[in-house]
Amino acid sequence: MSVTTDILTVDRLRAYYQMNYFGIEREVRAVEDVTMRVKANEVYGIAGESSSGKTSLIKVLAAAIRPPLRVLEGSVTYRFNGNPLDITRAAEEEIEAVRWRHLSYIMQGSMSVLNPVRRIGRIFEDFAFRPMGLKRDAFRAAVEAHLARLHLEPGVMNSYPHELSGGMRQRVTIALATVCRPEFIIADEPTTALDVVVQKDVLAMIREVQQALGSSVVFVTHDMAVHASIADRLAIVYAGRIVEEAPTRTIFTAARHPYTRHLVASLPRIGDTSPKPSLEGRPPSLAEPPPGCRFHPRCPIAIERCRKEVPILEEWPGEHRVACFRAHEAIPAGEILHLKRGSLQ
Amino acid sequence: RGQEEAAAPPLNEFPREETLIINNPEPPAINPGMFNMWVAGNGAAWSNGLHQLVLDTLWFIDPDAGLDGALYNQLAKERWQYNEDFTEMTVRLREGILWSDGEEFTADDVVFTVETQMKTPGMVWSAPFSQYVESVKAVDDHTVHFTLKQPNSRFHSIFSVRWNGAWIMPEHIFSKVEDVTAYDFNPPVGLGPYTLHSYDPNGYWYIWQKREDWDKTALAEWGEPGPKYVIYRSIPSTDTRLIEMVNGNLDMIHDLTPEGMFSLVKQSPTSRGWFPGFPFAHPDPTLPMVIFNHQNEKFQDKRVRWALALMLDARAISMASYRGAATLSAIAVPPTGTHPKDYHAPLQDWLVNYELDTGKQKIKPYDPTIGLQIADMVRPQFGDQVPTDEEAIRTAFGYGWWKQDIQAATELLESAGFTKQGNQWMMPNGEPFAFKLTTFSEGVINRMGTMIAQQWSQQGIQVTAEADPEIYRSTLPLGTYEAATAWSVETWGGDPDLSFFLDSWHSQYVAEPGKRQPHRNWQRWKNPNLDKIIEEVRKTEFTDPRNLELGHEFVKLMVDEMPVIPVMSFNVFSAYDTRYWTGFPTAEERPYANIVTNWANSKYILTQLKPTKQ
């Protein structure tokens, strides 16, 4: 049997925020033509700058679609126990049935996802008691065991969220999302704003849990270093589109898309004192995205074609996909990084 | 009361055919368990049945005709007897009267009542007794002798109930009480035919039960009281009173709004007022009027006062205040009780021929047809509810009033040195003629004041009506007003004697400006002729026919001087329901008693009531 069964298949997904107030209709095209697959037992990273639509995509994947967000096109199909489930079309009960048991979600801003007036233990009961279907004592024991795996003492069960440090809360949220041993975990920036030491611990734990459970994880963050350490494959999102997707190593060493290359090159490292470029210009508005390649206004190597046509995500060898008309050309790093230098330098 | 009884109260305890439910107009008792009403200001309720049904005193004078004349000998066997110079009074008491606890009523009770209050300041009658009484003694068990400090021909009035009077205290109870002023007298022991059955701890209702030995009370002379139980209910909202009567939960209402009364008789065929038809209301022996402050220089000139009177249109005032249901009076005696017979009818001719010199001409200002005109005005709305018989109209709407005569008023004002600039009257000193008319904060007197102010304003005098809830407590006594609508005339109603209010009008009592004026002469009017009348009244025995002559003199003096502008009687929209009881007094056939439920006299009604056996 194949090791690379796809547990999630996203096909030509388009999801917009559609609003109609004051008689004026506005759209924010947050997810545009996204096609991707997540295999069993892998960590799939999604990177991209702020408001590039990462969370929006994740919301669709997690079946957390609330107005004004609407799926206009495409499908999101999970395959739990071999049964396909397209959550963009499935009934609420069907989705309800897989939640937490198979599919769990760590929301962005996990500092605020815990009910401030409820003890952690009660939150666990609310979330996991039914899906786990254990007796109360057994349930408690299971939860405590799981907390221990995340280096949390049983005592946190009696604490209120505010009594825990940021790192502990983060870990509790992760415990909450993984206690039912789901096959699929969606995590949206679970380590942002943690200090490096804690962050490393949390990441290590997510990885550990993932491997212990054999789950798949979709992991979103704009911190490339985090992706470098945890993701097996990485998708780079720019203005609502995936512009490049490849195994993590490839992204860091052999990226083809100018945006990705820029991103990787600008990462400061200890011991490296060479000047780092910064990407100039404003991120595009998703309400009025630029025509053609959405990166072209900031792209140092943009050509006329980029302004008009939308590059499609082309397959490259080695599970690599890139959406750039100039991906085939061998463009030196210097050109990409220094041509359009910011006004500072 | 036994525990068992309290635990299981019989739910049909007050059979409707044995129970009379009366509206107590007072707000709920503030101190519900207090029955010692001899102490001033202890919060004891009076109109809850206590002074109507339980307490008793020597004489009663009804504001209406009475069962056999308005003057009743109640605990006294006969009228008062004064000596020649009114320095002594002897009273002979009824025999065989029992207190509700079985003790016999004797002269000692009367002596005790007077002596206790004399030596205990702060009791209701402490001050009058101390002022008048030198000594009191029981001559025998049923004779009391008073020695007075100075001559006083009206001393007996203290023991004569008009609304209320000096009630006799049970000596056998109070003599055992250490501090009379702190004693709650609960349950009350009385001389009336009822005793306390139960009461609301919140003071909303009191239930009284007929004594087995009711025939051992003074009231027995007038018959057996009909109802076994009498309930006095305090219902502050007049609309709720109406609703409760329509629902059959109330037999007598103390007062409604005029509109409420019209609505009640429309909705409930068994309900009616004093008059069978329009104007329904019972005229109280009080006289709403315009009171001028005679210490205000604006009203010194009687021509001005007369001019103001002639500017008024009594029909509009009657319509505005009572929707036409007013009983007008041009003279300073209320058109109620026996007064029309004693004053209004005899003086009608004098009034018709009364001449007024305006300075330019002589006019006859009196219009005897005003009442008829008002009857005609309300007839379209009330149809045959309005009497057609001229005599009936006179009783109901009044004998007449001053005709509105702007021309004469103008002449009077001009002769007094006033001038008219545009539509504004200017006073002789050149300032605009403007003043405030203080009036009640609600009810018909407020409506009357508003209308009067409006009429004067239309004639070019800037008059604004000011509603004043403190009118009787501070504004009138302190003289902090210019003109007011209220009353300073109150009479016995059933007797032509005017001493009830008149004595206090003597100039000896008029206070300096800024000082507090003793009761009743709110206008602070001084007149030597008036003093002469008063001084003669003081020397005239109450029942002496000379009193009536003096009364006529007073009335004429008041017309000449116009120190106040009498308007009408204070009509109370009392209603009663004949669904369960009949025999209530009526204006047309048996005006034997005042139906206004908070008067102590209303107890005579009970002796006339018969159940309808519904």
Place this chain on the structure above:
Amino acid sequence: MTRPPLLDLRDVTKTFSMGGMLSRRHVGAVNGVSFALSAEKPEIFTIIGESGSGKTTLARMILGNEVPTSGEVLFEGENIAERRGAARLAFMARVQPIFQNPFEAFNPLKRVDRYLASTARRFLGARSRAETETPMDEALRKVGLSLKEVSGRFPHELSGGQLQRVAVARALISKPRVIVADEPVSMVDASLRMAIVNLFRRLRDELGVTIIYITHDLATAYYISDRLIIMQKGYVVEMGPARPILDAPRHPYSQLLKRSVLSFDESGAGQIKPSGRDEVDLTAESLIAGRLEPAEDGRFVRLSKPILEPRQTAGAL
């Protein structure tokens, strides 16, 4: 030297009493911190430390927002805490902050230029429109923006990077000597981060502004700072020239920090290990036990045990 240091912290300590519901704890947020910034040579002075190690508290004391429990903070020889009224205003003109979250630093209901205008009016005494706008525009140009781009716009109409640059421009209007930047890039995504960090470097080099840069990002610290201190539980555990320390940290905590920095070398290998904090004695007792002692290359290290050989960390990061 006659000239006092620009900024001189002398044994600064700050203790908070935290009221829990039923108990009261005393938290030593900052414990006996001393360092001085030279008035002659502008530098980027970095403060690194774990969450809750007192970095912000220290910054607030430098800004005069918080009064030290003991010790003193001198700015140009004068105690900051004692400045009131006009003196305080003059101080604020010379020492300006930049905040962590560019979106939070501007009132979302107000236009961004009002902060610039207010600064110009209060610290430069500008009256007329021209007087206010000229320094505003100048400052904005220093950060690569212009008044035209910014004026009349609400925060949500600007990108995070732009906002953070406006914030820097705002701080520059009064021509400060010191800018205190508390985690100015932690909320900003990778592509913007370098823009701001580069800006700091230029401020130091071209405008001679001394920058106190607070972060837990060791990589950017390495990239721009001249000197740094590493804090833990309110104590300085290591202090000195930036790059030598980061290349070879001495204190166990500094070493832990460095070890925790995520590496790009094994990207995609998915071989992330726990930080190993359990192996390091991070209790306050162990910190109090040590004293900040000078070591080679001008650094100071707090160690209770004899100074160890720098532990060899894997490869060049």
Place this chain on the structure above:
Amino acid sequence: MFSVFRDLIRYNMEFAVGVVLVGAIVLFSLLSFISPVDPTAIYTTIPDMPPSAEYWFGTNSRGQDLFWHLTFAFRNTLFFGLSVALLSRVISIAVGLAAGYLGGWTDRVLMFVNDIFVALPTFPILVLFYFVLRSDLDMFKLALIMACFGWPYDARLIRSVALGLKHREFTRHAVFAGMSPVKIMFEEHLPYVMPIVFATAMANMIWSIGLEVTLAVLGFTNINIPTVGTALYWANNHSAMVVGVWWWIVIPVVLIVLTFLGLFLLAVSMNEYIDPRSRLRRMGA
């Protein structure tokens, strides 16, 4: 400004309906200035006429044309309600923001005063003023007195918001931008509390008008001033409810309800207008 207004009317139903309702009531009360009748005059028309072509709102038992009479009543009541709301808003904003932002002793003293005002029983005080001032008690003075009692609870609310704002970064930023505390409170923080201010202003108006009605019905206001309260007082005084002169009561009550519905809709849409973020949310930028 005008274009904003036009857009709001055009695209925001709530705002449009609110403007129409409130506008109609305001217009109605402004008619009092051209009223052909004196509101204090009684028996100028036939009493108790039901609404008709001649008397749109009927006539009351005092012989007044209710339409014109109510124009005065609404003018006075609206003026009164708005004055109380406005004055007490000013106090509650000032106290709430100052206590929240300045903190320390200022906070303690202000909250102490606040507690006292909450604790003092309003009714005897209002009645006392009535007895002392009597016919000098015009609508403005009454508004002034009530405003003194209408602020404490809302001030507490505003304070709690201000407490949170105090620690927000933009407040610290403002301090270092040289803004004075007053400026920070009234320019930076005030917009944040505006939704509360609007919501509580409504509640406050309802409270004050309700209290005015209560006082009037009990006869503790200057009943010569036509207001909704005194209209009900007189209606009660003439047993209008049981007599069947329903229009005397129903019409003012309906008008009052419409006024507040209108105000409510305006408050809802104004809150959205004030907050540029929600405008943003709507426009989706």
Place this chain on the structure above:
Amino acid sequence: MSTYLVFALKRFLQFLAVVFTGVSASFFIAHLSPISPVETIIGRVSGQSAFSPEAVESLRQTLTELFGLNVPLHEQYFNFLRRFLVGDLGPSLLAFPTPAMKLVGLALPWTVGLLTLSTILTWLVGNILGGLAGYYQNSRLLKAFGIVAIGVQPIPYYIVAFLMVIIFGFLWPVLPVSGGFAMNVRPSWSPEFVGSILLHGILPAASLVIVGLGTWFLGMRALVSNIVTEDYVTYAELAGVRRERIVSSYVIRNAMVPQLTALAMSLGGIFSGTIITEQVFSYPGLGTLLVRAVNAGDSAVVLAVSCVAVIAVATAILLIDLIHPLLDPRIRVE
């Protein structure tokens, strides 16, 4: 000493200060009234009888001395403070020498009973409906209820109360419209008496509930519609937590703190009585007592009612502040 105790002690001292100031203010409010209780009594005893001017004057002097009104105001104030400290508010002037507190004590149970019940009922129903309306924002029924609530809110309470009387006492007379209990039952703990009290309480309570409901409903709805946008609610929904649990423990529980605070305040406020309710339904209680005392210039009773109200509200505020940290685990005592 623990922080909480220190805090509680400080809070208690503030409470004492508030009570002292409030009570002192009440004293002057009660005594500045131009209405003279002496004149009230004189009017009552002499108004309807033939009293000579001399007798009236003599009675006036006696009463003025008896009531202690012949000493300067500041002396009266210090006398009052001395007595207040031992819990004595002096004799009522309208029911002399019955202690003012005894009169208050008679009326208090009714007021407190009626108001506590209706306030709590209103609070519960209003909050539950408001909470549901805030959570299920698309429910037609709850939307309609919201519109009704907004419409009913501005109707003067007097009108609502009176309509109840007209409807249930007149047009369709099924419920008693006046009094606290029927006349043929005697106060005891018998089922008849309790039943009668409940029956008589229906209309007054219903009128209060109708008028009060809207405020709670709208307040709660606004609170909840803010809370439902919080991450923790969304997250719980995404985790498939049961709806009832979300509504109760996530949404309403978080809205509870401000609403409980407001409840405590309004419960503190009930000690001033409901004047209109009592007037319209002839219901016993403090409101009527207060109006009568004010009208009669009975400063002692006005003062007693005011003191009870001041202490009640101050206690309510104190209690809120004291239990606030217990209700909201996030609150820190500073």
